[in-house]
Amino acid sequence: MEELVNQNGAVTKQFDPAIDAEIDMSLVRENHGSETVGEISVDDPRVTCRNVDVFYGDKQAIFDVSLDIGKNQVISIIGPSGCGKSTFLRCLNRMNDTIDICFVTGQIIMDGQDIYDSGLDVVPLRASVGMVFQKPNPFPKSIFDNVAYGPRIHGLSDSDQHLNEIVEKSLLKAGLWEEVKDRLDQPGTGLSGGQQQRLCIARAIAVSPEVILMDEPCSALDPIATAKIEELIDELRENYTIAIVTHSMQQAARVSQRTAYFHLGKLIEVGETEQIFTAPAHKLTEDYITGRFG
Amino acid sequence: MNEMTGGHTVKAYNEELNKINQLVIELGKRGLDQLRRAVQTLKDEDTKQAGLVIDRDRELNNIDVKADEEIIRLIAKRQPVARDLRDILTVQKVIIDLERVGDEVRKIANLTIHFYDNGKAPPSNEILHDIYEMAEFVDEMLSMSLQAYTELDLTVALNVIKLDERLYKEFRSALRRLSTFIMEDSRNVGQVVDIVLALRALERIGGHGKNIGGHVIFLVTGKDVRHEDLKMINAKVASLI
Numbered sequence: 191m192e193e194l195v196n197q198n199g200a201v202t203k204q205f206d207p208a209i210d211a212e213i214d215m216s217l218v219r220e221n222h223g224s225e226t227v228g229e230i231s232v233d234d235p236r237v238t239c240r241n242v243d244v245f246y247g248d249k250q251a252i253f254d255v256s257l258d259i260g261k262n263q264v265i266s267i268i269g270p271s272g273c274g275k276s277t278f279l280r281c282l283n284r285m286n287d288t289i290d291i292c293f294v295t296g297q298i299i300m301d302g303q304d305i306y307d308s309g310l311d312v313v314p315l316r317a318s319v320g321m322v323f324q325k326p327n328p329f330p331k332s333i334f335d336n337v338a339y340g341p342r343i344h345g346l347s348d349s350d351q352h353l354n355e356i357v358e359k360s361l362l363k364a365g366l367w368e369e370v371k372d373r374l375d376q377p378g379t380g381l382s383g384g385q386q387q388r389l390c391i392a393r394a395i396a397v398s399p400e401v402i403l404m405d406e407p408c409s410a411l412d413p414i415a416t417a418k419i420e421e422l423i424d425e426l427r428e429n430y431t432i433a434i435v436t437h438s439m440q441q442a443a444r445v446s447q448r449t450a451y452f453h454l455g456k457l458i459e460v461g462e463t464e465q466i467f468t469a470p471a472h473k474l475t476e477d478y479i480t481g482r483f484g
Numbered sequence: 485m486n487e488m489t490g491g492h493t494v495k496a497y498n499e500e501l502n503k504i505n506q507l508v509i510e511l512g513k514r515g516l517d518q519l520r521r522a523v524q525t526l527k528d529e530d531t532k533q534a535g536l537v538i539d540r541d542r543e544l545n546n547i548d549v550k551a552d553e554e555i556i557r558l559i560a561k562r563q564p565v566a567r568d569l570r571d572i573l574t575v576q577k578v579i580i581d582l583e584r585v586g587d588e589v590r591k592i593a594n595l596t597i598h599f600y601d602n603g604k605a606p607p608s609n610e611i612l613h614d615i616y617e618m619a620e621f622v623d624e625m626l627s628m629s630l631q632a633y634t635e636l637d638l639t640v641a642l643n644v645i646k647l648d649e650r651l652y653k654e655f656r657s658a659l660r661r662l663s664t665f666i667m668e669d670s671r672n673v674g675q676v677v678d679i680v681l682a683l684r685a686l687e688r689i690g691g692h693g694k695n696i697g698g699h700v701i702f703l704v705t706g707k708d709v710r711h712e713d714l715k716m717i718n719a720k721v722a723s724l725i
Contacts, residue, residue, distance in 0.1 A: 440563055467565045469706065480568045482491040 227472045228461035232260035232448075236401060236431040237282060242296035244277050244286065244455075251277045254296075255457045257450060259401070264423060264432040266442035266463065269452035270478065275435045278452065279403050282433065283319035284312050300401070317344050320394030324406040326386030328378030328393075333370050336378040336389055337361060340397035356396055363429075364392035365422050384415020391422065395430075402426065404434040408441065420445050439479050443467045451475045488571050488636065488703065500558050501572070507551040508578055512630040514544055515585040519626065519689065522592040523619040526599075526612065534596035537589065544586035551579050571703060578633060578699050581692040585626065588685040588692075592619075595682045599675075607675045611665055614658035615679060618686045621651060625693035632700040638725050641704075644697035645717055651690040658683055 235258035244252035252274045259265050259282075267275040277286065284305060286292040298305050305315055317340065328336050337357045340346070347353035357374070361367040366388045370381070378389050387407060394402055404423075408416040423432060423445045436442050442449055443463060450460040451474070459472040470476045489501035518537055525534040555576055558564070564572050592615075599606050625647050632641035662679060665672045698710045701717070705724055709717045 439565060443565070468569065470566050476566050477491075479565050481493050481497060481562075 226256065226457045227459040227475075230256050230258060230457075230460055232258045232263070234261045235259060236261045236263075236300065237433075238297070238299040239281075240297045240299075242278070242281060242294065242298060244274070244281060244292065244294050246289070247291040251455050252281070253455045255452075256296075257457060257460060259431055259433055260448070261431055262427055262429070263448060264427050264434060264446040266446035266449045267433060267435045267452060268437075268439065268442050268449060268478070269458075271437075273452040274455040275452045276405050277455075279405055279433060279435050282401065282403055283316050283321055285316075285321065287312060314344070317397040318399050319401045319403060320397065320399035321403045321405070322387070322390050322394055322407045325410050326383060326390050328381070328386050328389050330377065330379055332375045333361075333378050333381070333389060334374040337392050337396045340393060344397055346397060360392040360396040361389075363395050363426065364388045365418060365425075366392055382415070384411050384418060387411060387415065387419060388422065391419075391426075395426075399430065401431045401433065404432065406435055406437060409437065416441070439467070451478060453478070494562075497562055500554070500562070501568075504551055504554045504558065504572070504575060507547055507554065508575060508582070509630070509634055511544060511547045511551065511579060511582045512626075512633065514540075514547070515582050515589065516623070516626050516630065518544070518586060518589045519592075519619070519623060522589045522596070523616065523623075525593055525596040526615065529596070529600045529606065531597045531601045534593040537593035541586045541590050544583060548579055548583040552576070555579075567706075570706065574699050574703050578696050581695045581699075585689050585692050588689045591685040592682050595678055598678060607679070611662070611672070611675060611679065614661060615682055615686070618651075618654055618658060618683055621647075621654060622686045622690040622693070625651065625690045629693040629696035629700070632697055636700060636704050638701060638704050638721060641697040641700035642717065642721055642725070645694050645701075645709075646714060648690060648694035649714060651687060655683060655687045 237259040239258070240256045242252055242255045243250060255278060267279060269275045280286045281294055281298060282305075286294060294306060300319070303310065305319075329339060331339070334357055337360050338347075338353055341353060341356050347356055358367060358371075361370060366385060369385060370376075370389075378386065381389060387410075391402070391407075408419050411419065420441065423434065426432060434442075434445065446463045448460065449463045449466040451458045451466065451470075451472070453474050459466065459470060459475045461471070465471075466475060467479060470479065476482075489505055490498050492498050518540060521533065522537045525531070525537060555572060558572065562568075625644055628640050628644045628647070631637060632644060659680065662676045666676055695710070698717075701707060701709050701721055705721065707720050709720060712720070
């Protein structure tokens with residue numbers, strides 16, 4: 191990956207020089223015009239995003255998004271399908287790097303470090319920004335090995351006993367320990383959907399992340415498993431910063447302190463969840479959350 | 485009320501909101517009709533009709549219960565948020581006000597029975613005059629509040645609120661006039677007390693009309709003016725009309 195300075199002075203991280211050459215950046219800039227309603231900054235940010243653009247080849251998916259994610263806060267990212275919410279979420283741990291034609295401009299700063307800095311190693315980044323996906327995806331290994339996998343490859347444990355402690359602590363935090371403590375050697379794939387998702391959360395927690403990204407973590411779960419995950423999200427907030435993409439308005443209202451509404455790749459409105467769900471300031475937000483979005 | 489009920493992607497949601505809205509309008513129409521009939525029974529000295537007015541209040545209660553059930557069902561099913569949530573909770577308050585109009589009207593019909601079905605000498609037209617005057621005034625307020633709700637008309641809603649101050653002055657001056665009947669002949673005390681209670685019922689009906697005006701302002705503007713004085717309400721709303 192190369193780093194270039196474009197005509198506007200912004201640093202561009204270039205993934206594919208051939209595609210980059212095809213894009214007229216001045217045209218892209220003219221298409222912006224998005225002004226986010228609400229306060230994008232928070233007093234104590236864990237992640238600071240400024241003027242983030244994301245492109246898939248010549249198609250721009252995210253337009254000039256600036257947003258802070260506060261420490262020990264849950265932020266919900268909502269919006270209709272294709273609005274760029276998952277794309278934005280994937281920017282936060284550079285998961286978009288895995289897509290050849292995708293490139294990101296702007297700044298995403300975590301603990302004073304631009305995560306798109308060319309010198310940054312993405313492996314520790316992805317350890318400190320864990321991710322939980324829509325469908326539970328445990329490794330075809332034992333419950334123990336699923337959780338121990340991260341600490342092993344990142345060299346986080348110095349002994350078997352320490353590794354056991356990490357696994358137990360992670361499963362405890364994920365609210366799964368009591369249910370699996372007597373069958374840690376059994377395959378993770380044998381658990382129920384809700385348990386598998388909590389196992390994935392335990393796996394993410396095991397490498398001591400600062401931020402946990404959740405991309406529709408409950409969409410494949412039943413209401414009881416969903417309630418357990420939501421309860422867990424609230425407990426995890428004490429130690430982690432969480433960004434969650436969800437299609438469920440009620441879930442966003444229940445679990446998050448702040449909510450960001452995306453529409454056609456633009457951040458339309460961001461604010462306290464209470465305010466967004468009782469008196470949204472932007473008509474697009476209101477139309478979406480009240481089900482008037484055509 | 486299309487502004488309030490329409491526009492949802494799920495058409496059934498619009499229909500459910502519309503159904504509740506129609507129940508509110510029906511409740512309002514019936515409340516106003518009951519008021520007119522109750523006052524007429526006094527004029528006609530018709531105790532039979534007065535009994536019917538009292539019986540018919542059950543129909544208003546039934547609509548109130550039905551509207552409540554619809555609202556509960558809608559909240560459970562649709563989980564309204566933002567404007568929809570504000571609207572539905574406000575509509576519920578309008579329903580409460582209208583149901584209470586029915587209760588107050590019953591008091592007036594009871595007065596007819598009390599005056600003309602007890603074998604005692606009925607009150608003179610002169611002493612009843614204030615009831616008729618105030619009933620007309622309150623009729624106007626209630627009609628305006630229903631119009632304001634049906635058409636979501638801010639101007640009419642504001643005018644109802646303005647009329648409430650005049651209503652209170654009318655009520656006070658009626659009390660002063662009635663006190664002269666007692667001073668003239670202390671045997672009038674019983675009838676005057678009954679009439680004061682009827683005037684109080686009418687004054688409350690006007691108050692419910694005023695409340696509905698306030699609810700309409702909230703529905704249209706999102707501004708809560710329930711506990712504001714007229715000057716403040718004017719300042720908040722006048723620029724939006």
